[in-house]
Amino acid sequence: MGLVANDWIASVALITLYMGWKLLKENGPPVIAASFTAQLLQVTSAMFYFALSGRAVYQLRNSDYRPMILIGLASVAVLFAGFYFGAGFGRRSSSTRYIGTLLPFSTYQIFVGYASTLGASGVLQEIAWTMPGFTQVLLVFSR
Secondary structure: OHHHHOOHHHHHHHHHHHHHHHHHHHHOOHHHHHHHHHHHHHHHHHHHHHHHHOOOOHHHHOOOHHHHHHHHHHHHHHHHHHHHHHOOOOOOOOOOOOOOOOOOOOHHHHHHHHHHHHHHHHHHHHHHHHOHHHHHHHHHHHO
């Protein structure tokens, strides 16, 4: 891509994309790799557009875009590297440590709680339509 774009920054962008996918896709939810890709494309889309179509957008013709793209690539890489290490994806978990249950409640307790709050909210909304003063109180608590 660097040869097609006639710019070495395109190669750096693709290397950054590959390394980001390698780290984030294997160790976390897929949405992290997708958001990394979206951020990286926002930084480099004008350069790739020029490489594929041959038409330069206004910003590429009238500014020194290379430092801005490099700053954007470094920012995206540092942001997601911080997320990667901060979330603990880089650490190996110990097989001897007891984790315990993942949720403090059982699935049945969660269902009962959800159903009761859903029913209570329906009842409160019906009461609020009959009592205008109570409607304001519910609006305050819903915000």
